[in-house]
Amino acid sequence: MPSTFLIVPQWQGSGSSRAMRLVDGAETISGDLPSSTTARVEVPLEAGDALGSSVLRLSSLTTVAERVREHVTRATDPVIVIGGDCGIEAGAIAPVIAPDVAVVWFDAHPDLNTPESSPSGAFGGMVLRTLLGDGPANLVPAAPLSPERVILAGARAFDAHEEEYLDQTAMAVLGPEQVTAARLLEAVEATGASRVYVHIDLDVLDPAEFESLTAPQPFGVPTRELVAGIRALTERFELAGAGITAFAPANAMDAADDMPTVLRLIAALTSRRST
Template sequence: MARFVIVPQWQGSGSDRAMRLATGAQRIAEDLPRAATEVVDVPLEAGSALETGVVRASSVLRVREALAATLGDSPVPVVTIGGDCGVELAAVEHAAIQHPGLAIVWFDAHADLNVPEESPSGAFHGMVLRSILGDGPRAFASRAVVPATRTVLAGTRSMDPGEEAFAAASGITVLPGDDASSDAVLSALRSTGATSVYVHVDLDVLDPSAVTAVNHPEPFGLSVPALLDTVRAIRAEFDLAGAGITEFAPDDSPTADAVAIGDDLTTILRLIGALRP
């Protein structure tokens, strides 16, 4: 895989440190080959809800269209680098159009299955997978719905009640925490019948001891070796339709722990390496 698209969106986040997500995307971009890397412009303003029930919806929708235009109709798989998880709506739409029948494996501590009526924060990064599955906020309706029965939540260990109810009723496979072994993920993907897979990685799927610069850490996450092994196993068995890496939120203040941030970046680059053919 040789194409990277950087989307330093922060407006889809519900964190009071959301601006760090733009910094994180830019830091990752510095370590990628310039000739294979494009950057999507993100509005400076926060944006308004537009009566959608989604905070900052106007800016998130603008970024969605800008990313879709950047991706175009190229069949080349793309690694999309966020920013917040909301950037994945356009990225998965692109992959699903190019690869009908694909499956999704969603490595994330959180399910991202909320709707505005049930969301504690109103932030789109907590609703994006629900939108991809065709059941999210109306303004964010997916242009290429992926069925829940071809979706695997891996490493998820924090779900709101409405998310739990939707997951149970929809047919999503949920592999929480330690249940998200390489064998279990592969078995779940095989059961979908898909031959191509989109791999989403929110870095908070990792244990907080393994990655520090995330805004919503959850205990008892995956180890770096476990995640890398599973990604490599997916790559060995399935065609990669695309991938996303999101929610890197380093502190750029003078007192930030430069060594810890460097370690996180090393982990991210190893993950990118595992995604490449």
């Protein structure tokens, strides 16, 4: 099944002082995508207001989420959203939540804080918890995800509240060393899903192999294992959608060095053979 691309150069969900690099990263990826199947969401220029909440820049985040949600809802093919920060997944995943869809969340951070537990107020650290039903009211899906349909893969930087939440749920967790094609297939099959949404925060990768990040975490997933795992998932399961986020090159040289990895991941997401 063909896929379409949606460029979402959002930076407002990031808590990093380097957040504006995410805009450059999204634009760099956009330059290597086919224009005929690539659309764009306009992101507000202003940072946005918290709207009386503890979530930074919530007004802009809400605007972007609504625009992404509208695009994904109208699409007839799976949409691969290109960030920007991983907060863009609030609008991208909500429309495809269904009993037959599992979400594989490749990320160095679990993004399972709530507005009350977040140490930073940055939505990027709350987005998965929001999709599970605990987050800013205007960003929580009408029918939230079930933890049993989520596979957290490659995470290695947990806050205490996130660890407590995981201890209380049946969410499958694969550490970086467990991210293999076989283990990923086994985890998704255990959910009973026939379709899969693949979220990729590029900080899931080992920073020794990929430098263009705002929040690198050591001892990540090797590129070859991530590519092989995604390819296996898309061969076995129908792709419901995907997101690639957190590409933040510091300069043109870093972008050129790391773009081949991004393109390998896009190829893996779109490589399913016709049957």
